[in-house]
Amino acid sequence: MLTLSNVDAGYGSFQALFGATLEVNAGEAVAVIGPNGAGKTTLMRVISGLIPARAGAMSMEGVDLTATPPHQIIELGIAHVPENRRLFPRMTVEDNLRMGAYMPAARSNFENRRDFVYELFPRMKERRHQLAGTMSGGEQQMCAIGRALMSEPKLLLLDEPSAGLAPVIVQRIFELVGQIRAEGLTVLIVEQNVQQVLKVVDRAYVLEAGSIRMSGSAKELAESEDVRRLYMGL
Amino acid sequence: MNSLTLPVALAGILVVVSLIGVPPYPLHIMIVIMIWSFTYTGWSLMGRFGLVSLGHGAFMGMGAYVTALLWNYGGLTPWLGIPIALCAAALLAVIVGYPCFKFKITGHYFALVTLALTEVVRQTVIATRDHTGGSLGFTPTPKGNDGASSLMSLQFDDKETYFLIAVGVWLVGLMIWRMIDRSMMRYALEAIGEDEDSAAAAGINVTREKLKITVLSAVMTAFGGIMYLQYQLFISPDTVGGIGISLQIVFAVVAGGIYTQLGPTFGAVVTLLLAEILRVYIGTDAVGLDNAIYGIALVLFIIFLPRGLLGSLEARLFGRT
Amino acid sequence: MKKIDTRVWLLIIAATAFMALAYLPTIIREGDVVFALTDVFLYESMINGLLLGGVLALLSLGLNLIFGVIDVVWICYAEIVMLGMYGIYYFHNVFGLPLLVAMPIGILITAAIGYGVHKLVIQHLIDSAPINQLLATGGLLFFFQSAATLAFGIEFHNIGVSLGSFPLTQDIFISWSRLAAFCISALAVGCLYLFLTKTFAGTAIRAISQDREIMTLMGVKQGALYLKTSAIGGGLAGLAGCLLVLQYDIHPFIGLSFGPITFMICVLGGLGNMLGGFVAAFIFSELIALGGYHFDLEWGYVFAFVFFIAMMFIRPEGIFGKRS
Numbered sequence: 064m065l066t067l068s069n070v071d072a073g074y075g076s077f078q079a080l081f082g083a084t085l086e087v088n089a090g091e092a093v094a095v096i097g098p099n100g101a102g103k104t105t106l107m108r109v110i111s112g113l114i115p116a117r118a119g120a121m122s123m124e125g126v127d128l129t130a131t132p133p134h135q136i137i138e139l140g141i142a143h144v145p146e147n148r149r150l151f152p153r154m155t156v157e158d159n160l161r162m163g164a165y166m167p168a169a170r171s172n173f174e175n176r177r178d179f180v181y182e183l184f185p186r187m188k189e190r191r192h193q194l195a196g197t198m199s200g201g202e203q204q205m206c207a208i209g210r211a212l213m214s215e216p217k218l219l220l221l222d223e224p225s226a227g228l229a230p231v232i233v234q235r236i237f238e239l240v241g242q243i244r245a246e247g248l249t250v251l252i253v254e255q256n257v258q259q260v261l262k263v264v265d266r267a268y269v270l271e272a273g274s275i276r277m278s279g280s281a282k283e284l285a286e287s288e289d290v291r292r293l294y295m296g297l
Numbered sequence: 298m299n300s301l302t303l304p305v306a307l308a309g310i311l312v313v314v315s316l317i318g319v320p321p322y323p324l325h326i327m328i329v330i331m332i333w334s335f336t337y338t339g340w341s342l343m344g345r346f347g348l349v350s351l352g353h354g355a356f357m358g359m360g361a362y363v364t365a366l367l368w369n370y371g372g373l374t375p376w377l378g379i380p381i382a383l384c385a386a387a388l389l390a391v392i393v394g395y396p397c398f399k400f401k402i403t404g405h406y407f408a409l410v411t412l413a414l415t416e417v418v419r420q421t422v423i424a425t426r427d428h429t430g431g432s433l434g435f436t437p438t439p440k441g442n443d444g445a446s447s448l449m450s451l452q453f454d455d456k457e458t459y460f461l462i463a464v465g466v467w468l469v470g471l472m473i474w475r476m477i478d479r480s481m482m483r484y485a486l487e488a489i490g491e492d493e494d495s496a497a498a499a500g501i502n503v504t505r506e507k508l509k510i511t512v513l514s515a516v517m518t519a520f521g522g523i524m525y526l527q528y529q530l531f532i533s534p535d536t537v538g539g540i541g542i543s544l545q546i547v548f549a550v551v552a553g554g555i556y557t558q559l560g561p562t563f564g565a566v567v568t569l570l571l572a573e574i575l576r577v578y579i580g581t582d583a584v585g586l587d588n589a590i591y592g593i594a595l596v597l598f599i600i601f602l603p604r605g606l607l608g609s610l611e612a613r614l615f616g617r618t
Numbered sequence: 619m620k621k622i623d624t625r626v627w628l629l630i631i632a633a634t635a636f637m638a639l640a641y642l643p644t645i646i647r648e649g650d651v652v653f654a655l656t657d658v659f660l661y662e663s664m665i666n667g668l669l670l671g672g673v674l675a676l677l678s679l680g681l682n683l684i685f686g687v688i689d690v691v692w693i694c695y696a697e698i699v700m701l702g703m704y705g706i707y708y709f710h711n712v713f714g715l716p717l718l719v720a721m722p723i724g725i726l727i728t729a730a731i732g733y734g735v736h737k738l739v740i741q742h743l744i745d746s747a748p749i750n751q752l753l754a755t756g757g758l759l760f761f762f763q764s765a766a767t768l769a770f771g772i773e774f775h776n777i778g779v780s781l782g783s784f785p786l787t788q789d790i791f792i793s794w795s796r797l798a799a800f801c802i803s804a805l806a807v808g809c810l811y812l813f814l815t816k817t818f819a820g821t822a823i824r825a826i827s828q829d830r831e832i833m834t835l836m837g838v839k840q841g842a843l844y845l846k847t848s849a850i851g852g853g854l855a856g857l858a859g860c861l862l863v864l865q866y867d868i869h870p871f872i873g874l875s876f877g878p879i880t881f882m883i884c885v886l887g888g889l890g891n892m893l894g895g896f897v898a899a900f901i902f903s904e905l906i907a908l909g910g911y912h913f914d915l916e917w918g919y920v921f922a923f924v925f926f927i928a929m930m931f932i933r934p935e936g937i938f939g940k941r942s
Contacts (some may be wrong), residue, residue: 111835133834143835151828154821162823166837170818214837349749351693351756393927400934404748405691406889409881410930412693416878417923424916455826544756551753585767585870599754602743605941 064089064249065110065141070119072109073101081273082119087218092240092250093249094260096294097270103253104146106270107222110251112136123131123218137166140217146226148207152196156187156206158200159195172215180209181199183242200231208239209271212248219254225259237263251273257294261285304471304559307462313397315460324456326573328510330565332524333549335470337561341550342477343511347403347490350511351543352411353518354453355418358538360519361385361526362422362429365437366493368450372427375451379523387512389414394511398504401493410591415543434533437526451527466524467562470517474558486510514570518546548595553597624933632901640664641861643912645736646897660911662790663918667907669792672800678852678883678895679875686890687827687847689748690740696877697762698735700726700777704766705869707775719780724863725856731825732852734847740924759873766870774867780865791874791905799861806857810850823847827890849925879906879919882926888939897937901925 064085070078079102087093095103108114108122112133123139131139142163146194150159158182164173181188184205189225190198195206204224225233233256240263244250250290254260261267261281269277269290277284284290315324340353363382373381393414397407417614423431430436440450447453477483485506488496497503522537535541545568553564568591575587602609644654654660681695692698705727709720735758743751781794814820822838823846833840864866866872887894902922909918933939 113831113834132839134837137835144833145835149829151825153828154824158743160826162820162825162836165818165822203631210836230688249855346748347749349752351747353754362684389740393930396931396934400928400930402934403941405685405752406885406934408749408752409691409889411887413882415926417920420916420919420923424920426914426915426916511887540759544760547753547756548760585764585772588760589764589768592757592759592764595757595760596739596754596831599746599750599757600739603750605744 064124065251066120066122067110068120069108070121071117072114073117074105074114078117079273079293080109083270083273083275085275085278086120087249088135089217089249090247091266092252094264094265094267095251095253095270096257096260096267096290097138097285098294099255100272101270102273103255103270104222105273107143107146107220107251107253111141114258130212135201137214137216138168138231140215141220142211142214143208143220144211144222144224146222148203150195150203150206150210153194155192156195156198157191159206159210160187161215163210166200168216169214173213174205176213176215181214183212184209191274196278200228200238201235204228204236205239206242208236212243217250218249218251221250221254223253225254227228227258233259257290301471301475303466308468309405309581310466313427315457321456324331324460326569327529328460328463330458330562330569331467332521332528333411333569334562335463335467335524335548336518337522337546337553337565338467338470338474339514339521340499340546341561342474342517343514344547344550344555346486346510348511349408349547350411350514351408351540351547352413352415353514353546354538354540354542355389355411355415356386356515356518357522357525357542358415358422358532358534359389360522361476361532361537362435364523365435365526365532366545369435369438374449375523375527376449379520382523386515389514390512391508394508395504398507398511403493412540413545415538415540419538422534422538428535432534434531435535436531439530440473443534452530463524463528466520471558471562472515473517477513478558482509483504521615545591549593551595552598554609556604563603587593622676625937627931628933628937629681629800631928632925635921636904636908637923639908639912643721655714656788658789662786662792663907663911665792665905667904668798668900669800670795670907671903673858674876674880674883674903675899676803676806676854676858676861677890677897678878678887679810680851680858680886681880682890682892682895683810683823683854684847684851684889685884686892687823688736688740688844689827690751690756691755691881692735692851693752693808693877693881693888694762695758695851695855696873696880697759698728698731698855698872699767699859699876700766700868701731701762701861702856703863703872704770704775705856707770707777707861707868710777711775716807717777721860724859725853728856728859729849729853733808733845733849736848740846740848741841758859762851763870770870771869772870774869776864776867779864793865795861795864800862802857802861806854810854810892819843819846825920830908879899879922882923884936886926886929886936888936891936891938894936896940 067083070080070083071078083106095106097103105114109116110128116129123141126139132209151162160177161173164170164176169176186202187206187209190202195203197243198206207261224236228236240250252260252264261284264281266280267278267284268275325520329490336357343350360382363385364375364378367378367381385572386422393410393432402410422429440452484488485496485501486500489503489506493503504607525537526532549568550561553562554560571590576585579586604612640660644657645651648654674711675701685691692810700921702724704721706724709715709723709757710717739758740751743754781798783791783793783854786792814824822843826833826838826840826843830840883898884895886902887896887898903924906918909921
């Protein structure tokens with residue numbers, strides 16, 4: 064579904080990604096793990112169009128992403144839940160969800176989609192008129208994921224969903240990821256919490272200093288000596 | 298380009314030229330240019346540090362009107378009236394500046410507050426029309442009426458005297474500019490302009506530094522207004538106050554170069570000559586044309602030449618940042 | 619808690635100033651409290667002030683919309699209103715179209731001007747220092763005034779439509795144009811509110827001011843949204859022009875008579891805050907009306923300004939503004 068070949072990206076004179084190559088197949092859940100500053104967020108941003116790719120090719124279901132204007136990437140079925148949630152703080156939960164359905168194709172289906180998200184996240188329904196900025200970290204994460212789901216995406220990009228959240232909440236979030244997968248969504252997660260994320264995904268890549276070092280099934284990586292030593296403190 | 302040699306040399310040339318004899322009309326233009334150059338330089342002391350005021354017309358107006366009113370109604374010689382007027386302008390600067398700076402009002406807010414200020418002054422002048430003549434303007438009592446001397450009333454018969462004074466004041470203005478440029482205040486204000494909080498953390502008294510430069514700028518501008526009064530012998534709310542004047546000041550400095558010593562002067566030369574040329578060649582049909590050109594030019598300058606003509610030239614020639 | 623205190627102070631002072639301005643001068647002059655309290659013409663003035671407030675609220679709305687969303691202040695906003703007024707004059711009085719046709723044309727013209735301002739000027743400066751944006755719109759102020767002068771001359775024009783007045787009570791007469799202006803302003807404010815809260819475009823406009831960067835993730839083209847907002851802001855200016863043209867003469871420099879007031883209203887209400895501007899508009903208009911009732915009209919403005927400066931000492935970020 065999603066393919067990246069040799070993608071370079073960076074900020075100004077600083078290059079953050081070097082020849083990133085990966086693929087995500089329909090229905091899969093894939094993780095990209097790695098230390099702080101490895102370029103994981105840059106990877107997400109270059110896929111969703113927030114920053115341009117300086118080299119390499121990216122395609123979603125055959126459509127060339129590098130040739131697609133950033134605001135049209137959502138129309139290809141890619142929804143990005145940014146790092147730190149990035150909700151609209153002074154707007155209500157429902158308005159945030161409304162923004163998720165801004166895309167013309169999603170507008171007509173707004174109500175149905177919204178009800179679907181409320182079913183998935185009953186807490187959001189309770190807080191539908193609450194200002195997003197006043198919610199707890201976990202609730203904000205739920206809202207952010209809900210917002211991304213409003214456009215009926217095929218591929219969900221999750222950038223560090225566990226960041227800044229208590230372990231109990233993190234568990235709940237990953238359970239939700241599992242639920243979303245069950246709905247047929249393909250997921251690409253970028254995460255620092257290696258232990259938790261490897262339980263939820265099929266495959267994973269290891270990103271270090273801008274390059275993909277390793278890849279394999281979740282099970283392989285969870286059992287790999289290097290991964291266990293470097294990232295799981297074992 | 299920041300040394301005084303060039304201006305002093307220029308001043309010298311101008312003085313010599315004027316002593317040789319210049320016809321009245323060009324001399325008049327030169328006087329006006331000098332007066333406005335001084336005023337613009339005063340404004341640029343704030344503008345170069347990011348404290349863009351759209352209300353300097355208020356200080357000009359204050360300076361001019363207080364001096365004029367004290368002379369007409371109080372018989373007070375400008376020698377005393379001027380210091381009083383300058384104090385009034387300084388006071389106004391503090392009254393408005395203090396809350397702004399203490400509460401960190403910067404950028405848009407600050408510009409709009411100064412804009413409001415210029416309107417207050419203008420409206421006050423109009424509201425007190427019985428004493429100030431309102432929109433119709435105000436004329437200081439000619440010295441002949443009281444039998445006062447030229448020196449006491451600071452009204453001179455010959456343009457040459459005015460010119461020499463104007464050149465002298467202009468030079469003083471540039472000296473002040475240079476003094477600030479080389480002072481610690483400059484670095485403090487530049488630091489404040491970049492990041493107020495860091496500057497405060499470094500021990501700079503942000504409010505006080507900003508107030509100091511604001512008062513200085515206000516006083517210089519007020520003095521410019523006073524010179525205008527004493528030379529033209531006529532002031533009105535729209536010629537020494539109002540948004541029009543405030544924007545004119547800003548435009549001239551931006552066009553000339555906000556960060557350079559002679560930028561404001563260059564801006565004065567350019568804008569005033571342009572106005573005169575248009576007036577002479579197109580006449581009254583041109584009313585509005587000069588401002589139309591200013592308007593477009595200001596927009597284009599901001600977009601393409603934010604350092605102004607002189608500033609961009611300097612940067613290109615001397616590689617200055 | 620401190621925030622609430624200053625706001626309460628502010629309102630107390632506003633209310634006191636209001637009462638003092640309203641009744642005190644008459645009490646002092648006539649020495650008769652009852653007379654002051656039952657002065658019919660005072661109430662007529664107050665009502666007129668309220669009606670004026672409606673138009674000022676509309677003006678501040680447009681300015682706040684653009685600032686709140688795009689983070690730019692159009693110094694030339696009042697001049698766009700002026701151009702709208704000239705547009706209506708031209709199409710109605712020169713071209714001969716009925717007023718109800720000329721007015722929508724005026725609104726379209728100002729909407730186009732708004733669009734143009736953003737596309738031709740602001741877009742190039744979107745990442746510049748805010749002061750550059752301000753100065754650029756200042757340049758446009760000059761330009762608009764001059765263009766109007768060149769096109770129409772400096773004489774006063776009037777569309778020559780007078781709607782007359784009607785008696786509210788035996789002694790109080792209300793001008794129809796003023797009332798119409800107030801009602802239409804209120805309607806416009808209501809419509810804008812609905813637009814911003816109930817529609818997708820309106821929600822996006824609110825959103826982009828809170829987080830510009832992620833808007834593309836939701837399929838929003840930032841540039842297009844800004845242009846849309848600018849056009850709406852321009853259109854609101856045109857609407858204000860329609861209302862003003864019924865009451866006042868047209869002149870290239872009339873922007874100077876309500877421009878600064880509008881800026882002060884916006885600052886008083888909290889720059890970018892539409893509710894704040896709305897409330898502040900009425901505070902200001904009442905101060906102006908009352909000041910103008912007892913003394914010359916200009917004193918009304920002076921009182922309003924002094925209140926403004928006093929407010930700067932108390933709560934500089936405005937009634938509903940946020941400390942930055």
